[in-house]
Amino acid sequence: MSSPLTTQSGNEKKALEILKKVKRYLQKNATSKMFKTFVKLALYVQDEEVSKSVLSEFSLSVFDQDGIKEFVKLQDLYGASWCVALISYWIVEKPYHSYSYSLAQKDFNQLVMRLREAGAEPAVISYLLNYQINHTIESHKQFLRSTPAELSRSLNDRMETLNSLLKACDLHRDASMTEKLVQHVISSSLLYPEPALSNIILETHVSMEGSYVSGYDLLREYVINGLLKEMDKGLREPEDVSIQATFQCQCPLCKTANAFLKSKTEKNKIWPIVERDRDHVIERFRRLGLPVAISVEKKGSPYKLVILKSDKLYQMDKERFDLLTKNYEKLAKIESSKSVR
Numbered sequence: 553m554s555s556p557l558t559t560q561s562g563n564e565k566k567a568l569e570i571l572k573k574v575k576r577y578l579q580k581n582a583t584s585k586m587f588k589t590f591v592k593l594a595l596y597v598q599d600e601e602v603s604k605s606v607l608s609e610f611s612l613s614v615f616d617q618d619g620i621k622e623f624v625k626l627q628d629l630y631g632a633s634w635c636v637a638l639i640s641y642w643i644v645e646k647p648y649h650s651y652s653y654s655l656a657q658k659d660f661n662q663l664v665m666r667l668r669e670a671g672a673e674p675a676v677i678s679y680l681l682n683y684q685i686n687h688t689i690e691s692h693k694q695f696l697r698s699t700p701a702e703l704s705r706s707l708n709d710r711m712e713t714l715n716s717l718l719k720a721c722d723l724h725r726d727a728s729m730t731e732k733l734v735q736h737v738i739s740s741s742l743l744y745p746e747p748a749l750s751n752i753i754l755e756t757h758v759s760m761e762g763s764y765v766s767g768y769d770l771l772r773e774y775v776i777n778g779l780l781k782e783m784d785k786g787l788r789e790p791e792d793v794s795i796q797a798t799f800q801c802q803c804p805l806c807k808t809a810n811a812f813l814k815s816k817t818e819k820n821k822i823w824p825i826v827e828r829d830r831d832h833v834i835e836r837f838r839r840l841g842l843p844v845a846i847s848v849e850k851k852g853s854p855y856k857l858v859i860l861k862s863d864k865l866y867q868m869d870k871e872r873f874d875l876l877t878k879n880y881e882k883l884a885k886i887e888s889s890k891s892v893r
């Protein structure tokens with residue numbers, strides 16, 4: 553080691569005393585940038601208890617802040633289970649520094665790669681990966697309470713996160729974690745619709761080989777069935793302007809709006825209703841995020857609520873349907889080549 557502290561031997565006891573005192577300071581002031589310095593001290597004193605006690609004042613965010621190499625040095629001196637105990641302390645005691653704040657969720661696979669390259673032991677990576685999977689599952693479930701519009705706006709983020717976790721499992725060659733993730737995915741089709749899943753499987757997880765792939769086999773089969781079901785519903789007729797969505801509210805206004813949405817021929821609705829009713833209907837439309845334009849025509853009494861269905865309903869449906877078909881064909885091809893082998 554080359555730090556000035558270590559040029560002279562025999563100071564370990566003094567350093568140990570300093571470290572014990574410094575813990576109180578760190579409780580208020582620890583930042584990830586200070587991690588390097590304190591790892592040096594922890595390595596110098598060679599005392600498991602004191603080192604853990606001092607470093608416990610940091611948080612998971614050290615992994616984002618260039619602390620990976622330092623962490624692996626700790627592992628080499630104190631062992632993997634000591635490291636896992638430290639991480640688990642951070643997870644339980646430092647909720648304010650949790651991943652959602654500090655560690656990028658969308659490139660967790662990058663973190664796993666850097667840990668592997670730095671020489672982190674599988675037990676350490678497994679612990680972090682398992683935590684991240686549980687954390688992601690819990691945070692994605694929160695979306696089930698949001699509106700359909702929010703659910704669809706957040707879809708890309710969810711898919712990117714899922715994709716990075718699957719890649720992380722691939723890197724780590726951990727079939728049990730892939731399966732855990734896949735079981736969650738196939739039990740929540742609202743969160744992960746099959747067409748979106750088909751994109752990520754085709755993009756990156758096609759060429760998985762060996763005994764390790766059972767999670768992917770399960771996922772692929774699930775997606776193929778989902779796509780088939782969607783394709784069975786067929787493509788709408790070009791002149792069909794119905795929108796498949798339902799307001800859950802049972803009031804007469806929403807019943808009228810539902811009938812308008814379902815109608816295959818009614819494209820526009822001009823609806824003279826009072827402000828309170830207009831606000832209610834507008835709010836319901838916003839929650840669903842539908843392809844309609846809504847405006848208020850400020851003439852007459854009451855004013856008119858004007859609802860126009862998009863001109864592109866057929867075009868959008870055709871694009872969606874073509875993509876479904878294309879992805880289905882690609883997946884079915886992979887499936888049949890697998891069964892031949």
Ligand SMILES: [Zn+2]
Nearest residue numbers: 801802803806
């Ligand atoms: Zn209503």
